[in-house]
Amino acid sequence: MAVVEASSKKPKTTKSRHAATVAEEKLATKLLAPTMLVLIIVIGYPILAGIYQSFFTQSQGVDESGFVVEGDQFAGLENYTAIFSGDVGDRFWNAFYVTTFFTVVCIVIETVIGVAMALIMNKALRARGIIRASILVPWAIPTVVSALLWRWIFDANGIANSLIGQQILWSTDGWQAKVAVIVADTWKTAPFIGLLTLAGLQIIPEDIYEAARIDGASALQQFRQITLPLVKPALLIAILFRMLDTLRMFDLPFVLVGPGKPSVETLSILAWFENFNSRFGPAAAYAVILFFYVMIAAYAFVKLLGADVIGEAREQTGPKKRRGLMARVRGADS
Amino acid sequence: MKRTSLAVGAFTAAAALVLSACGGDSSDEGSSGETSAAALEGTGPITLVQGKDVSGFIQEILDEWNADHPDEEARLIELPESADAQRQQMIQNAQAQSDAYDVLVVDNVWTAEFAANRYIDELPQDEFPMDEFLEPVINSAKYLDKLYAVPNSSDGGMLYYRTDLLEAAGIDAPPTTWAEMIDDCEKINATPEGEGIPCYAGQFEKYEGLTVNFSEAVNSAGGVVTDDSGTPNVNTPEAKEGLDFLVNGFTEGYIPKEAITYKEEEGRRAFQEGRLIFHRQWPYQYNLANADDGSSEVAGKFEVAPLPGLNGPGVSSLGGHALGISSYSKNKASALEFIKFYTSKENSQKYLELASQAPVYTSIYDDPELQKEFPYLPVLKESILTAVPRPKVVRYGDATLAIQDAAYGALTGSLTSEEALAQLQTKLEELTAGQ
Numbered sequence: 001m002a003v004v005e006a007s008s009k010k011p012k013t014t015k016s017r018h019a020a021t022v023a024e025e026k027l028a029t030k031l032l033a034p035t036m037l038v039l040i041i042v043i044g045y046p047i048l049a050g051i052y053q054s055f056f057t058q059s060q061g062v063d064e065s066g067f068v069v070e071g072d073q074f075a076g077l078e079n080y081t082a083i084f085s086g087d088v089g090d091r092f093w094n095a096f097y098v099t100t101f102f103t104v105v106c107i108v109i110e111t112v113i114g115v116a117m118a119l120i121m122n123k124a125l126r127a128r129g130i131i132r133a134s135i136l137v138p139w140a141i142p143t144v145v146s147a148l149l150w151r152w153i154f155d156a157n158g159i160a161n162s163l164i165g166q167q168i169l170w171s172t173d174g175w176q177a178k179v180a181v182i183v184a185d186t187w188k189t190a191p192f193i194g195l196l197t198l199a200g201l202q203i204i205p206e207d208i209y210e211a212a213r214i215d216g217a218s219a220l221q222q223f224r225q226i227t228l229p230l231v232k233p234a235l236l237i238a239i240l241f242r243m244l245d246t247l248r249m250f251d252l253p254f255v256l257v258g259p260g261k262p263s264v265e266t267l268s269i270l271a272w273f274e275n276f277n278s279r280f281g282p283a284a285a286y287a288v289i290l291f292f293y294v295m296i297a298a299y300a301f302v303k304l305l306g307a308d309v310i311g312e313a314r315e316q317t318g319p320k321k322r323r324g325l326m327a328r329v330r331g332a333d334s
Numbered sequence: 335m336k337r338t339s340l341a342v343g344a345f346t347a348a349a350a351l352v353l354s355a356c357g358g359d360s361s362d363e364g365s366s367g368e369t370s371a372a373a374l375e376g377t378g379p380i381t382l383v384q385g386k387d388v389s390g391f392i393q394e395i396l397d398e399w400n401a402d403h404p405d406e407e408a409r410l411i412e413l414p415e416s417a418d419a420q421r422q423q424m425i426q427n428a429q430a431q432s433d434a435y436d437v438l439v440v441d442n443v444w445t446a447e448f449a450a451n452r453y454i455d456e457l458p459q460d461e462f463p464m465d466e467f468l469e470p471v472i473n474s475a476k477y478l479d480k481l482y483a484v485p486n487s488s489d490g491g492m493l494y495y496r497t498d499l500l501e502a503a504g505i506d507a508p509p510t511t512w513a514e515m516i517d518d519c520e521k522i523n524a525t526p527e528g529e530g531i532p533c534y535a536g537q538f539e540k541y542e543g544l545t546v547n548f549s550e551a552v553n554s555a556g557g558v559v560t561d562d563s564g565t566p567n568v569n570t571p572e573a574k575e576g577l578d579f580l581v582n583g584f585t586e587g588y589i590p591k592e593a594i595t596y597k598e599e600e601g602r603r604a605f606q607e608g609r610l611i612f613h614r615q616w617p618y619q620y621n622l623a624n625a626d627d628g629s630s631e632v633a634g635k636f637e638v639a640p641l642p643g644l645n646g647p648g649v650s651s652l653g654g655h656a657l658g659i660s661s662y663s664k665n666k667a668s669a670l671e672f673i674k675f676y677t678s679k680e681n682s683q684k685y686l687e688l689a690s691q692a693p694v695y696t697s698i699y700d701d702p703e704l705q706k707e708f709p710y711l712p713v714l715k716e717s718i719l720t721a722v723p724r725p726k727v728v729r730y731g732d733a734t735l736a737i738q739d740a741a742y743g744a745l746t747g748s749l750t751s752e753e754a755l756a757q758l759q760t761k762l763e764e765l766t767a768g769q
Binding site: 062065066067068070155156157167169171172173174258259260261273276277278 | 418422425429449450451452477478539540541591592594595600728729731732735738739742746
């Protein structure tokens with residue numbers, strides 16, 4: 001960001017500036033090329049290969065001598081149409097609903113708790129390091145491990161049941177399994193939102209609050225009119241990341257509750273199940289559908305709420321935006 | 335060791351991804367494996383691929399082999415502990431046509447799938463002592479009467495029961511039928527020692543263990559899941575009586591509610607903490623529950639008996655592993671020799687003594703010395719001899735899920751027994767239609 005400001009300060013003649021830009025662009029292209037190549041190999045190719053694979057099926061039948069007929073057959077859109085019809089369709093829509101439900105509920109809860117954590121971490125003067133570290137511990141634990149921890153907690157004779165004083169069988173199919181997954185997911189990832197929000201909070205200059213206090217703004221007004229708008233870019237990125245993550249949720253319900261339970265069966269688990277039974281075409285089709293779902297959700301999110309998250313972050317440090325915000329703060333006070 | 339296995343696993347997984355992604359154009363390569371049994375050629379170093387070796391005993395056997403075969407060194411590749419993960423990595427290895435795996439330790443329910451997909455090669459029957467194995471055990475390693483793997487361990491369910499509680503209630507023999515068992519529980523619950531202790535549990539969580547327990551209940555009531563020719567026939571009054579034994583357990587309370595979350599280990603904890611009178615479990619629990627280091631509260635207070643059934647002794651499902659040769663191995667002759675060595679009677683006995691694994695040779699069960707050391711051997715032999723293999727279905731992954739869907743639905747009350755069995759029959763018919 002400093003670079004942006006610095007370069008805009010130097011007035012040059014249009015011509016030399018143009019030449020410099022071209023040279024810079026060339027250098028930038030060269031410097032970025034290796035990264036781009038790696039991205040194409042590790043991201044571009046698998047996506048295309050996955051889409052390609054989703055147009056083929058693997059035979060499940062056996063020939064007269066008892067062997068599975070080998071090889072892939074081109075199936076066109078059959079894998080996709082099969083997903084939306086009959087029993088398979090019911091299973092798909094259930095998984096679709098479960099995935100969406102987890103995403104919405106988890107993110108709402110995590111955002112509220114995460115922002116609260118960030119405010120505490122930002123304000124804590126004493127033992128700041130310890131508080132921050134302890135809030136971040138859950139985030140540092142691998143999901144599978146935390147899923148195992150929570151499975152013990154939610155065991156029929158576990159801590160959760162002894163705390164509430166009755167025996168709820170959390171890992172059985174039903175609403176209780178959903179609750180278990182949401183609790184474990186919140187525990188694990190609210191700190192992530194907290195961390196990114198904290199970064200956003202720390203770039204808010206103290207003088208804005210000072211001005212607001214002088215103008216007699218209450219704590220709530222300060223939070224709503226200063227903190228939230230200024231932390232919004234960072235918070236939106238955090239929520240976007242969480243959304244992408246939660247939409248492809250797999251390990252937590254798989255380990256905590258177990259596969260084959262419709263109440264926590266996400267789209268990723270469905271794709272895994274097809275793959276597990278050597279039906280790579282249908283598995284790829286599920287993965288492609290999930291891919292597009294995630295893409296559309298992310299696009300809608302960016303369009304509806306944040307516009308261009310990266311652009312806004314950059315703009316926000318510019319003098320114009322700052323003035324605008326100060327004006328808004330004052331306007332709110334009057 | 336661990337690091338290599340991880341690296342190999344990661345590599346094959348990556349390779350499998352790439353290959354499966356572009357598998358569309360390699361369709362007619364598979365026919366090379368068609369000329370069966372004959373072509374086990376090539377000598378050289380080999381790998382033994384199996385789940386995590388918790389006993390630490392396998393390396394010992396490998397060292398022994400390696401001392402005699404310096405040019406055909408055998409190396410252990412450990413896969414994750416979970417059977418599902420093992421199966422998946424083996425399939426990925428085959429999809430990638432990799433020669434990283436030579437000898438695969440195959441769970442007996444995968445035999446049909448692996449054989450039909452040509453992941454493993456047919457083995458020459460005349461080179462193994464076919465008559466010396468327990469019959470159901472060797473049969474579980476065959477697909478369409480051809481041998482595809484050689485058993486190295488077996489497993490059968492047994493009824494663990496609390497001798498002290500039975501004695502206190504004046505019962506002198508373990509029950510042989512379900513009705514007797516429920517009756518015994520009522521008597522035991524009436525005594526001060528046995529007050530409030532739940533009666534019975536098995537493995538009822540929705541996973542492979544539920545398939546085992548459901549099949550056992552159906553078979554023990556005289557029904558079948560699939561008949562001898564592999565045709566599903568589960569929507570019968572007999573099967574319903576079997577399923578009802580489990581369903582009624584939950585509604586009438588002779589199976590504790592929390593047993594719906596039990597896998598092997600949850601059940602073992604309950605039994606060892608004295609929270610069960612009768613428990614359907616594999617042999618591995620015997621030594622653990624008898625440990626006198628304080629980890630078990632029932633050490634010395636239990637015995638085993640054959641599983642009870644509807645009108646007499648029940649029927650166990652068959653567990654166990656066998657060694658097969660990966661179709662993409664380069665050193666199949668060495669692999670074959672290694673399998674002969676590894677599955678010898680000597681090693682089977684060592685496997686029992688050092689790792690408490692159920693042996694596969696009849697004579698080991700009948701050895702009086704060993705019976706003294708492992709008092710459960712006669713019961714286990716009986717259990718395995720009368721055991722019924724789980725359905726031999728090429729699409730086993732789908733079949734077992736269909737069974738679990740039906741059984742879990744009935745046990746949790748979201749389906750009636752009739753609905754569950756009718757639904758299961760339809761599903762299994764679909765799955766075996768092409769077979």
